[in-house]
Amino acid sequence: MSILFMTALCGLLPSMDAAIESRRRATAHLSCSFFYSMIPPTIPDLIKRSAGHPFLGEHLTMGQGEHGDIALARFRDLELASSYEPIFDISVHALAQSLSSGAEGVDRFGDELGFQAVTHRLDSAPFDVFDPFDRIGDDQELVALDRMSRALHAINFFGAQRHGLLFLRVHERLLKSVKYDHGRHFSTVLVSFGLNPSRVVIELPAAAVAHKTFLGYLTRSYQHYGFKVAGNLSNAGQILSVSEAARLDFIKMDAAIALRDATVKPLVGYASRLKIPLIFNRVMDEAQFLALQQYDVRFVQGPLFTAHYHDRAV
Secondary structure (H helix, E strand, C coil): CHHHHHHHHHHHHHHHHHHHHHHHHHHHHHHHHHHHHCCCCCHHHHHHHHCCCHHHHHHEEECCHHHCCCEEEEECCEEEEEEEEEEEECCCCCCCCCHHHCHHHHHHHCEEEEEEEEEEECCCCCCCCCCHHHHCCCHHHHHHHHHHHHHHHHHHHHHCCCCCEEEEECCHHHHHHCCCCCCHHHHHHHHHHCCCHHHEEEEECHHHHCCHHHHHHHHHHHHHCCCEEEEEECCHHHHHHCCHHHCCCEEEEEHHHHHHCCCHHHHHHHHHHHCCCEEEECCCCHHHHHHHHHHCCCEEECHHHHHHHHHHHC
């Protein structure tokens, strides 16, 4: 009996060994797949992935020469590139140093919450005012350009392994041209690139924020597809459009307008009650920055900080 058992066992050993080896290889394959999925894609990686999207593959490319490390978009007779304005959380360092310490002390502003993407012409200065959408009359062409620009900024942002959130403006005409499922297309593109939509903040124009029902619909739609949503205010009163029905992730307000109208304090208080972070943008100079600090402002953005940050980057 024991001889028969041993004979049968010996016959099973090769198949058992094969099963163990197969399992070991499968485990190793899964481990490698997990490891490689954790490696952040580079800009060239993302450009290759964009080739799978007919429109993006036609218009997005790597730059050449001195621009060989960034992605560019070619649209009509234009070459478009990305710039990024920092958005600082100034509560982090409590501004122990003053602005008089010079541009080299940019770290004193605090930590970066994220960056606002800006589209600029390759042959112009990074933050020169330029709106490619002014050249577009056809709504469908505008939708295509808007989507292309957002993909370009995402590639240059995530491919360079920047930290924080990526703020992307959406053109008002695009919101009207796309009838439903706002955010679905861009979310699909990001996921196909291996990128996480939760690090992207879709920034709605003031015209959309002014309409409470439309704002609620847009906010829910973009958040459904994984994005965060920010709303721009054209005046302090617009903050009343923001409610539980339109649960924005961020609110943005022009610093000069808020200071001129003496509405910084009530805006900060109302946003605090809503528990929605408030960003004061377009901070132009030190005087505005110092004035904002009197009201427990936390997040700031604008040419003042961009200039210092750009000096450090250069």
